[in-house]
Amino acid sequence: MEPQRDTHATLVDLLDRVLDRGLVIHADLIVSVAGIPLIGVNLRAALAGMETMLQYGIMQAWDERTRAWEQQHRDRQEAALLQGEEVILKVPGACYATEGMFAAWRYGRFYLTPKRLCLHHGGFDEVLFEAPLDHIKGMMIHENISEAEGGDQPELWLLLGEEKIARLKTSDLDPLRQAIDKCTGDLGIHLTEEVYVPPSDAPMVTP
Amino acid sequence: MKISMKKKADVDSKPHRERSSPETEPDEGRYLYCIAEGNIAVNFGKSGLQGEEVYTIPYKDLCAVVHTCPSKPYQSNDQASVQAWVLAHQKVVDKAWDVFGTVIPMGFDTIIRGDVDADPEKNMKNWLREDYAPLKAKMKAIRGRAEYGVQVFWDSEIMAQKMTEESAEIKKLRDEIRSKPRGIAYMYRQKLENLLTKEMEIQADRYFQTFYEKIKPHAAELHIEKTKKAENQSMRMLMNLSCLLAKDGSEELGDELEKIDSLKGFSVRFTGPWPPYSFV
Numbered sequence: 001m002e003p004q005r006d007t008h009a010t011l012v013d014l015l016d017r018v019l020d021r022g023l024v025i026h027a028d029l030i031v032s033v034a035g036i037p038l039i040g041v042n043l044r045a046a047l048a049g050m051e052t053m054l055q056y057g058i059m060q061a062w063d064e065r066t067r068a069w070e071q072q073h074r075d076r077q078e079a080a081l082l083q084g085e086e087v088i089l090k091v092p093g094a095c096y097a098t099e100g101m102f103a104a105w106r107y108g109r110f111y112l113t114p115k116r117l118c119l120h121h122g123g124f125d126e127v128l129f130e131a132p133l134d135h136i137k138g139m140m141i142h143e144n145i146s147e148a149e150g151g152d153q154p155e156l157w158l159l160l161g162e163e164k165i166a167r168l169k170t171s172d173l174d175p176l177r178q179a180i181d182k183c184t185g186d187l188g189i190h191l192t193e194e195v196y197v198p199p200s201d202a203p204m205v206t207p
Numbered sequence: 208m209k210i211s212m213k214k215k216a217d218v219d220s221k222p223h224r225e226r227s228s229p230e231t232e233p234d235e236g237r238y239l240y241c242i243a244e245g246n247i248a249v250n251f252g253k254s255g256l257q258g259e260e261v262y263t264i265p266y267k268d269l270c271a272v273v274h275t276c277p278s279k280p281y282q283s284n285d286q287a288s289v290q291a292w293v294l295a296h297q298k299v300v301d302k303a304w305d306v307f308g309t310v311i312p313m314g315f316d317t318i319i320r321g322d323v324d325a326d327p328e329k330n331m332k333n334w335l336r337e338d339y340a341p342l343k344a345k346m347k348a349i350r351g352r353a354e355y356g357v358q359v360f361w362d363s364e365i366m367a368q369k370m371t372e373e374s375a376e377i378k379k380l381r382d383e384i385r386s387k388p389r390g391i392a393y394m395y396r397q398k399l400e401n402l403l404t405k406e407m408e409i410q411a412d413r414y415f416q417t418f419y420e421k422i423k424p425h426a427a428e429l430h431i432e433k434t435k436k437a438e439n440q441s442m443r444m445l446m447n448l449s450c451l452l453a454k455d456g457s458e459e460l461g462d463e464l465e466k467i468d469s470l471k472g473f474s475v476r477f478t479g480p481w482p483p484y485s486f487v
Contacts, residue, residue, distance in 0.1 A: 001465040003355055003457050003479040010478040012438070013356045017449075018293045021484040022314030023242070023345075025334065 085113045089179040093170030095119050095129040096155075110170060112179050114186065117158075119168070129168070133184050135160050138192040141177065142167075159192070236278035236318045237327040240299045241482070242335070243270050243307035244346050251302055256281065256295045264328055266335040269342060272303045272310075273331070278320045304482045309350045311342065312482040345487055352427060353454045354486060355479030357464065359418055360442040363407070365472035370406050377402055415446050418467055425460040426450035430485050442474070449485035 004010050089112040094105040106128045108121040117136075119129035138159030156168040156177055170176055184191055238256065246268050251261035259274035283289050293315050300312045319334070321327040335342070371377050377399065384395045423429060428451035434444040452460060461477065468475040 001461040001468060001475065001477055003461065003477045005478065005480070009476060010356075012435075013358070013476070013478045014297060014481070015290065015293055016432075016435075017354075017356070017481055017484040018297050018312075018315050020314070021449075021487075022312045022317070023487040024314060025317065025338075 085115065088112045088114065088183060089176060091170050091172040091176055093119060093168060093172075093176070095169070096167040097128070105169065110168070110176060112176070112183065114183055117180060129166065131158065131160055131166065133180070133187055134189060136180070136184060136189070136191060137161065139177065139180060140193050141173065234278045234321075235327060236276055236320045237264070237271075237273040237331060238276045238281075239313050239317045239319055239331070240272040240274075240296060241303055241310040241312045242342060243272055243303045243311075244268065244309040244350070245307045246270060247307075249306065251299065254295075254302065255299055256292045261299055264331055266332050267339065269335055269339070269346075270307075271331050271335065272299060273319075276318065278318065278327075280316050280318060300482050309346050310482055311345055311349070311487045312484050314484075349451070349483045349486055351454055352451050352483060352486075353457075353480030354483040355450045355452055355457055355460065355477065356481070357422065357446070357448040357450055357460075358476040358478075359414075359445045359467060360437055360439075360474045360476070361411075361414070361445050362441055362472045362474075363443050364441050366407065366410065367403055369472065370403060370410065374406060377406065411445055414473075418446060419448075421463055421467070422448065422450070422460065425463055426452055428486060432485070445473075451483060451486045452480075454480060 089110070091110050092107070093110045094107040097104060097106050106119070106121070108119045108126075108128050111118050111120060114133070116130060116132045118127055118131070120126070121128055136158050140157050142155045142157045153169055153171075154173060156170070156173055158166045158168065158180075160166055168176075181191065238259070240255075240261070243263070246265045247263065247270065248265055249263045249270075251272070253260050255261040255274040256276075259276065261272060261274050263270040263272050281289075281292055283292075296315050300310060304310045319327045319331050321330060325333065371381060380395060380399050380402065384392050384399065387395055419429075419431075430449040432447040432449055434447045437444050450460065457477075457479065464475045464477050467473055
C-alpha cells in the first residue's frame with residue numbers, strides 16, 4: 001500500500017496537521033489576542049469540536065450574548081401585587097417545603113407588604129410560600145439545626161395557626177424579622193416567641 | 208511663503224519620525240513557516256500566503272523560514288480562503304523540507320511580533336538563541352524522518368452483520384423478534400440495538416489493540432490522535448495514528464496496512480509523507 005499525498009481524501013488529514021499541530025512557541029513572542037494565540041480561528045469553527053472552540057474563545061461572543069440574555073430575563077417577573085400594595089422589604093430567601101416529591105428548600109424572594117409575607121420565584125413566576133400577616137401567631141429564630149436538616153444557617157420560624165410552623169431562611173434574617181415584627185405590631189398583633197417545636201415527623205405548613 | 212511652509216512641515220515631522228522604531232514599523236511581524244536545519248539565506252520568491260515573498264533568517268546552523276506581514280493574525284470567515292492559506296503554508300514547509308532536509312514545522316498562523324526595543328527579526332533571533340538547544344534536540348529526533356497518517360475505518364453495517372452472525376446472544380434475540388407481535392417486537396429491537404452497540408464497542412477496542420500492535424513495530428514513534436467523523440456515513444473511524452518513519456521507509460508499514468485494508472469491512476487511509484507536524 002502506497003501512502004497518498006495529493007488526493008482530496010488526504011486534504012482533511014493535512015489541514016488537521018497544519019492547524020492543530022506543529023511547534024508551538026511561547027506566547028510572549030507571537031501575535032495573540034488577550035494571551036490566546038489565534039490559530040486559524042475561523043476554519044477551526046468549521047472543523048473543530050466544541051471543546052477546541054471554547055478553548056480558543058470562539059464561543060465567547062455567543063456565550064456572552066447568552067449570559068446577557070439570561071441576566072436580562074432572569075427574575076424579570078416581580079411578584080404580582082394587589083393594587084396599592086406596598087413592598088416594605090424584598091430579600092432573597094427560601095422556605096422549606098415538605099409537600100411534593102420530596103422535602104427541600106425552595107428559593108426565591110421574600111416580599112413583605114403591610115398585609116402579607118410571600119416567597120416568590122421570579123423565573124417561574126411562582127408563589128412558593130404565602131402567609132397573611134394576621135395569620136402569624138408567633139415568630140422565633142431557630143439556631144439549633146442538625147446537619148441533616150439543612151445546615152448551620154439559623155432559620156426564621158413562623159407559627160401559623162395551630163402547630164403549623166413555616167421554616168424560612170434568608171441571609172437578611174434580622175431585617176426580615178424586625179420588619180415582620182413592625183408590620184404585625186402595626187396590625188395590633190403581638191407575636192409570641194415561644195414557638196412549639198414539633199417532632200421532626202410532625203406536619204409542617206407548606207405553601 | 209512656500210519655502211517657509213515647507214520648513215514648517217520639516218520641523219513638524221521630525222519628532223514624529225524619532226518616535227517610531229528606526230528600522231521597522233512597530234506593528235510589523237514575521238509569519239513563521241518552519242525552522243530549517245542549515246545556514247543559508249534563501250529567497251523562495253513569492254510563494255507564501257497570498258503570494259508573499261518567502262525568505263530565510265539564518266541563526267548559527269538554523270534558519271527561520273518567514274515572510275514579512277502586519278503584526279496581526281490571518282483571519283477570515285471564508286473557509287475557501289483559509290483553506291488556501293493553510294495549503295500555501297504547507298507548500299512552503301514542503302519546499303523548505305525539500306531544500307534543507309530537516310525542518311520543524313510551525314502550526315498555521317504563527318506570527319512573531321516586534322517589541323519597542325526589538326524588531327521582529329531580532330525577536331526571532333533572540334528566540335532561536337534561547338531555544339537553540341531544545342530546537343537542535345528536536346532536529347536530531349526528526350532528522351531523515353517523515354510523518355505518515357494512518358486512519359483505519361470500518362463499515363458499521365458490515366460489522367453489525369458480522370457480529371449478529373457470530374454472537375449467539377444476538378442471533379437468538381433476532382430470531383425471537385420474528386415470532387413476536389409488533390409491540391413486543393419493537394421492545395426487542397431496542398434491546399437488540401443496545402446489545403449490538405455494546406458489542407461494537409467491545410469489538411472496536413479489540414481491533415484497535417490488534418492493529419496497533421501490528422503497526423507499532425514499523426514506526427519509530429506513534430501518536431494516537433482523536434478519531435474524527437468519517438465523511439462517508441456508513442464508515443466509522445476506528446483509529447487515527449500519526450507515525451514517524453524513515454523518510455523513504457514506508458514500505459513495510461504499507462505492506463502491513465495492505466493486510467488490514469483487505470480485511471472485509473475495513474479500509475485504511477494512508478497519507479504522507481508529511482513534515483513531522485505531530486512530532487515537534
